[in-house]
Amino acid sequence: DSGVTQTPKHLITATGQRVTLRCSPRSGDLSVYWYQQSLDQGLQFLIHYYNGEERAKGNILERFSAQQFPDLHSELNLSSLELGDSALYFCASSARDRGQETQYFGPGTRLLVL
């Protein structure tokens, strides 16, 4: 158990709909990262938040948005869903150990768009 929690574990929805994925980082971690992993694909970095502020953006679609709240939990909003958005969505929080940052991943949310 990494200490990072994600809800829901599974989500089934229809095209055109909007969903919200939630992530709670490990206690004390200020950074939250979101990743998308499609079937048999590598992890695609979406966005990084640090202490409530957006730090970096990756390959995140305009239909997707995220935010990090004062209590440091984060939400990833996916709208106008398409079949191709079906994937595993991972959240990770990070900590520095001896100057090196390590990401700790949550169990993921499996999204299926029908």
Added chain:
Amino acid sequence: KNQVEQSPQSLIILEGKNCTLQCNYTVSPFSNLRWYKQDTGRGPVSLTIMTFSENTKSNGRYTATLDADTKQSSLHITASQLSDSASYICVVSYLDHNAGNNRKLIWGLGTSLAVNP
């Protein structure tokens, strides 16, 4: 262009055997390199992290090597176990001068390892 390439794409070995996974990168300026293990349907878990000055680092039966000159890393698994079946991902961190020197990560596509009894 900053890239991370892993080989082989997939590998099947028998339980108890050793294997070596490769990672080549063209990332610059290099900050560090990590190997992650990802079980199917689960989040990646960090195995090792190596900086520029480190040549080798072990974590149990996993040993990672780094040659910063040739920009190559390997992950050697000794006496494989069934539970080693997973995807092994190489991730290279670099400083993005175009983004305020923030550290960024380049993820490899992973090597899928299957350990058979």
